[in-house]
Amino acid sequence: MASASIDATLSAAIDADTSTEEILLAATNHDLDALRKLFRTYDAKVQDSDTGFSPLHAAIASCEPDEHVQDETGMNGEGDAINGHALSEQSALATVQLLFENGAIWNELDNNDDTPGCLALRLGLSKVYDAIVDAGVRAELLFSRLDDYELLPDEPVDGEDGTHDDDHHDDDDIIGFEPAPKRNEPLPRNTNGPVLTNPNVNSEDYLRSNLTYSADRLLDSDKNAVMMDWETEIMKISANKLCPKPGLRTMNVGFGMGIVDTMFLANSPAEHHIVEAHPQVIERMREKGWFEKPNVRIHQGKWQDVLPKLIAEGVELDAMYYDTYAEDYSDLKLFFDEYVIALLGTHGLFGFYNGLGADRQVCYDVYTKVVEFHLDEAGLDVEWMDIDVPDLAGRGEWEGVRRPYWANIKTYRLPTCKFLG
């Protein structure tokens, strides 16, 4: 490389380091004027190389009372972060809002695996936390729109030449968002662990993998929990809400350990459909006599292949439950956008396993709102029921499981949906 070019590269690197430090320092001090000046040239998508702090982390961490530094009154006072005084939530809120306007990413992880929302929650900064949840909802809704848009490959949209305007596709250009594959994408069951810890788990691999059944759990070949016995209470309440009286026509998608199906049958449906795609699970169903149970119709295969046939057959249902594994949020969305609407009668009820983003509270809160928004768009009204999650770690539930999928979330939000109006 020529020396002029090396000089230019070095000076660009030094410039980037300096601007990162300046942005983080201004965010730490809630110095809005300094930030506004910096954002004329740079954006808020920077991270400290030692701590992994983004400007959002820095602005929030400055509100932490420093036990060693006290003001004249003997209390932790408000002041400036540089001198060790905790700053106010109000100035943190203004800073966080400015950072979001300038490209800050709501779910960026620091080196402790904390998002800014995790810090705000720990410090009890409820207004800042709410602002982060709102930003997260906006970001995820926009991403979901972009995903929909990319599903239309050849349709002329912008130009008359039939090509898309690239501006619409470049996620990096959207203030506050990362490109979709990199973000913590909270999903119905892959928030059970696999996708965040092992992004290689996908539906196809899972459906070919070897499963292990034991008394209280079903594990995939990587020891990720597909289903666990502790979820029985959730399954029982879900089935009772969806099928509160005998004689209804019900469907469950994803058999797993058969817990929810057992609960449905306890309420004597007139017909109960089970859709299951994994050959080993189907084998298990055969061994346990599910194929001989009265009023039960088992459909072998992926719901994506099975349900169009049932629609063509004219099947109509009173209740549908969705709880699959290694599928993502877009699958759940497709399920209620297309299939719930086609198969459920006007007064029918729809429920799903709500593990969306359950690896941390802020993602769970964001995805509860995202799914509520999308359900509403699909013409479905959702009613949430809060259920206490037991102390799973304390009970040793995660022993032998690759990764806990309910981490620090104390309340399960159980959805029951019906058609609006």
Ligand SMILES: C[S@@+](CC[C@H](N)C(=O)[O-])C[C@H]1O[C@@H](n2cnc3c(N)ncnc32)[C@H](O)[C@@H]1O
């Ligand atoms: C979490 S378990 C369901 C647990 C169930 N709710 C219970 O009470 O035991 C998920 C199930 O969905 C199945 N599954 C995954 N993808 C599927 C698909 N596309 N179609 C049908 N079943 C699927 C898995 O094989 C697994 O048996």
